[in-house]
Amino acid sequence: MSQNAPTLRDLEHHDAFVARHIGPNDAEMAQMLEVIGYDSLDAMTDAIVPGAIKSQQPMALTGAVTEEEALARIRAMADRNQVFRSFIGQGYYGTHVPAVIARNILENPAWYTAYTPYQAEISQGRMEALLNFQTMVADLTGMEIANASLLDEATAAAEAMTLAKRSSKSKSNLFYVADTVHPQTLEVLRTRAESLDIDLQVGPIEKAIDADSYGVLVQYPDTFGRIGDHAALAEAVHARKGVVAVATDLLALTLIASPGSWGADIVIGNSQRFGVPFGFGGPHAAWLACRDAYKRSMPGRLIGISVDAEGKLAYRLTLQTREQHIRREKATSNICTAQVLLAVMAGMYAVYHGPEGLTRIARRTHRLAAILAGALRSAGVEVGKDFFDTLYVSGVDAEAVLAKAREQHINLRGIDGGHIGISLDETSTREDVKALAALFGARIDDIDTLDASTDDALPPQAQRQDAFLTHPVFNTHHSETELLRYMRTLADKDLALDRSMIPLGSCTMKLNATAEMLPITWPEFANIHPLAPAEQTLGYKQLIDELEAMLVQCTGYDSISMQPNSGAQGEYAGLLAIAAYHRSRGEGHRHICLIPESAHGTNPASAQMCGMKVVVTKCDANGNVDLDDIREKAAKHANDLAAIMLTYPSTHGVFEEDVVAICETIHQHGGQVYTDGANMNALVGIAQPGKWGSDVSHLNLHKTFCIPHGGGGPGVGPCAVKSHLAPFLPRTLGGEGEVGMVSAASYGSASILPISWMYIAMMGPVGLRKASQAALLNANYVSKRLAPYYKTLYTGRNGLVAHECILDLRPLEKSTGISSEDVAKRLIDFGFHAPTLSFPVAGTLMVEPTESESLYELDRFCDAMIQIHEEITAIADGKADGEDNPLKHAPHTATMVMAAEWTHGYSREQAAFPLPVLKTHKYWPPVARVDNVYGDKNVMCSCAPIEAYMDEDA
Incomplete structure (x- = not known):
């Protein structure tokens, strides 16, 4: 062997998964480090991260393994599960996943790597699919409106309970639940009702008619299979100004009378049996349908119909469905994640089979x-x-x-x-x-x-008498060829991670490797009922135990619950644990939760749901939390202080210096520290919240640990705690514990946990640390390259940012009238999803490139932003009109550019091909800029009549 020849270990390391997950190679990293002024990743990390929080020891994880080795290990786990024929029911049923849907949606990155459709123009395909889902649910339930999915049936029932409370004209505080509702639903209802001080009464359905309640929940058919007649009950509840909520089964509703036909006001359920496997409990798309009068109070996301700048029909998220960002501590729900990928599957199942099928x-x-x-x-x-x-x-x-x-x-x-x-x-x-x-x-x-x-x-x-699913979309695509082409048409309308970088701040849109995704469709994981006996689920137990141990190493905490099936649910579970801990010490009066004004909107909403009172703390001029204000308010509320909720690195994208001092201050006054795990992608392998003084965090496995966003869900939000809070994690169904269930299944969305296990196993401790460092490097590279054109609003130590940077466009808007939204829409013409728009600061764009983006893609994004700056400068210099310019009219569709008449003062080429690379790599948005005001004034949330499409074609 020659002296310079690579060793076997060198060759094996070169083939490791780490190099495929991280976008820039070592040579490119050196080039980028030179741009920001450091000679190594470690030197850069030392310059960014406060020394007080940095981990002194590497994570005690096994070394990285290859894709093949990881798949072999997880296959051995899968083989320990036993797939029996299941007739358990209780809300979960066997179903055939149409192969054309499994291959072209569940296993298709065009669908699973997409983000939530906040940028409507590049989300038309998935929003049409979600509108199909909404229409399907509304038709089958006999209700006027339905949302675009919730997390599971039990949490949907909890949302129905609170929706009924705010919609009822009754003065009662009692919610009556029939004892024939599924047991897991009763568990979650009890948890939610306790923290909201709702008087929950569970009893025989016969006694519901006489209960002085603001609302009633019945199961139809009930958990034991019986189809009851509830028309008289509905009439009696309405007579006392109450609300009737019904949990039901979509497949049964093809044969039995819809709840809407006999008086239901709110209807909830799960779409799992419409072509989504058991998955040991999830993910599955639940839903909530209700009367139109409740639409401005209903939880979750709602897809509506509007028009674009050309007058064409266009879809959009409607009615501020992330209402917790507006109402914050006054929010009635902390719902942030939906189950979009599963809702799309269920909706396509209905499209494929149609009403007759x-x-x-x-x-x-x-x-x-x-x-x-x-x-x-x-x-x-x-x-x-x-x-x-x-x-x-x-x-x-x-x-x-x-x-x-x-x-x-x-x-x-x-x-x-x-x-x-x-x-x-x-x-x-x-x-x-x-x-x-x-x-x-x-x-x-x-x-x-x-x-x-x-x-x-x-x-x-x-027996059902009325028709359902009469819209052409449910009566057209019944051959596999037609469905295949329909799904391809929708996917082609969208911009997902399989096409280009999605630089959303606080959302971590990174590689979802194919090898990580493979195990979720294996029958040994997919076809296990969540209530299968423990001896049949030993593989799942091993998987969950090992993943929990991995996440303990990543975070520095001691125990983890996998039950929360979204980040917001993880927040909720963490705060419930804190509240229960205080009660166990005879300090149940502690109810004050300090939350910085920069916090993610789900934080105050979750605190409110746990019965806590939110006290907002200030941020300083640099965007950091104000330590003096925290100290003052912690001391002021010392007798009642329950917790503080922090995001670290901060929502403003910096490592704040005072986090250890904040933890000490809160503990000094008897409170607990909750650290939001949204930005954990900057920490893994570098610092552990559980070691610097934090007591609890939720983790977003759909961000940091590579579970795909799936167009807005599924999400997984495990709750990680220090040992003193471990007894207060959510109990499992039938298990023991002080705190009740927060989700329907004991282990949440268990079937997608193999993704995160695979990611950690293939990265190993060294790879995970390097990924975090690469995320820091990429963000600082973008910030530095764009510095001559856009100021980074907040920086930390040595003028550096963490894993994301906030670009301040407010000075440009003041001088030219070009807003951050105009820039966001113009980026679509360059083939990019916009960064996070106007959060956490209005008039800004928050950019998070993640570690998975290559130097080529980072430069392509920077080139686009620089070209956009030139276009803004042309307006400032009077060379371009303030209204008739490419930014105000963006995005430009193919029909706009190819129109016979071109009336703009800029060229067609500038509109469509502002950079040469776009002539060989071009994404055409399917609609022009969507009219949000029109959509809010003309709310329409089910499939448009066929005439609307005919008018569009004409």
Whole structure:
């Protein structure tokens, strides 16, 4: 071997995943470091990060492994799971994921790497898909309006409880819940009601009619399968000015009367059985539908229809659906994440099958259930009446039957009192029905003969009479070819990470590697019911235990709960833990939460939901939290201080020097420190919040740890705590603990946890640290390159930023009238998603390039921003008109540029190809600038009538 030849270890290191995750190579990093004035990543890191918080020891993680090794290890975990035939039900049902949807949405980066559609012009495809979802839900439920997904059915029920509270004209504080609602929903309702001081009463549905309540929640069909008649209840509740909320099943609603037809005001549920696997509990897209009168109070995101600058139909987020950013501590919900990717899948499932296909699936499922019920009754087994797909079996030796079923790899639902639940679904077969009957001593020789002699079990008065899904979109794309082309058409309208950099500050749009994504579709992870017995889920236990241990090393905390299925849910869980900790010490009166005025809007909303009172603290002229103000307010409220919520690095993109002193101050006055984990991408391997004095953080696995944003969700927001708070993490379903569940499934969106496990395993401790340093480097490179053109509003030590920088466009707007929104829209013409617009400071753009962007892409972005500055300068110099210029009319569609008549004072070429590279690499936005005012004045949140499309074509 020659002296300079690479060793085997060198060759193996070169092939490591780290080099593929981090955009710039070492030579490019050296070039970038020279631009910002440092000779190494470590020197730069020392210049940026306060010494008081830097980790003294490397993380105790195993070294990086290759993609192949990581896949082999996680395959071994998957093999420890046992995939039994599941008839457990309880809100989760087997479903066939159409292969065309699995391949072209779930596994397609054009869909899973997209961001939330805050920039409407480059999100038309996914918003059309979400509008389909909303229309599907509204049609099936019989309601006037539906949102574009919530996190899960249980949290949707909690949102319904609070929506009913603010919508009801009743003066009562009592919310009555039927005891036939799913158990996990009851758990989450209890948690939410306790912290909001709502009087929650759970009892027999028969007593709901007499309860003096502001609202009632019923399950329809209920958790035991029965289809009740609730029309009289609805009438009675309305007579006392109350609100009727209903939890329901979309597939059942193809056959039974819609809740809206018999008096429901709010309807919630889960779309999981519309083509989304069990996934051990998630992610799945829940939803909330309601009367139109409630639309300005409903939680979550809402897609609406407006027009663009050319008068064409265009979609947009409507009605300020992130209302917590406006109302802050007065917000009624902290919902920030939706489940967009799963909502798109469920909506496409309805598009693919159409009303006839869905009805056929539902009728087949019901017939199998009815046939099984007939067979059981013929064998003397007692079975409940009036059901859709779920049998309630009584009078048997339940333990013996359940044990016998498990021997045959069948899971049934054991119900207290010696009862058994059996839920059939789309995946159930004739052979399943025979096997299930045999468990109870019933024999089926000829299913067709039994079918002919068995009546339906749908009560006549509950059968659906009205049509649904009549819009052409649900009656057109039923061949795979047509659906494939429809999904491709929608994807082509959007700008996702598979096309270009998405430089959103505070959102960390980084590589979602294919190897990380592969395991989530393996049946050993995808096809496990969340209530499967523990001995069948040993692989999931190993995965969750190992990921928790990895995240403990990354954060410096001691314990982690994976239950929260969004960042906002993680915040909520962390604050609940703090509140419970204070109660355990006899200090339940502590309720003051200090929150800096620069904080993310979910922070005060989460504090309010936990029953805390928000006290806002000041920031100084440099954007840092004001330590003196914190000390003053902590001392003032010392007797009642519960917590402070900090974001670190700060929302302004800098490492503040005083974070340790802040922690000490809060602890001195009896409070706890909550550190928002939104900006953890700047910390992993460099500093650990749990080691510098913080008590709790949530982590955004959909940011720092590579779970894709999926067009606005799924998200995962684990809650990490120091040991003294560990007893107060959310309990699991049926488990013990002081704090109740915050999500429907014990381990939240478990099926996407393999993504983060794969990322950490393939990066290793050295790679994770280098990724954080690269994120710092990329942000400072962008800031430095753009410094002659745009001032970075806030900087920290040595004039440097953390992982993001805020570009101040306010001086340019003052001199030229060109706003930050104009720049954001003009960037679309260059093929870029805009940075974060006007947050946390109005009139600014917050840029976070992440570690995954190459030097080429960073320069391409900087070149675009410099060219935009030249266009603004032309206006300032009088060379371009203040109104008729490329920025005010951006973005430019192909139809605008190709129009027969061009009336602008700038050229078509400048409009469409402001830089030469765009002539070979061009994204054309499908619509011109969307009219937000028109959309707010003309709220329309379901599929437009076909005439609207005909007018557009004309």
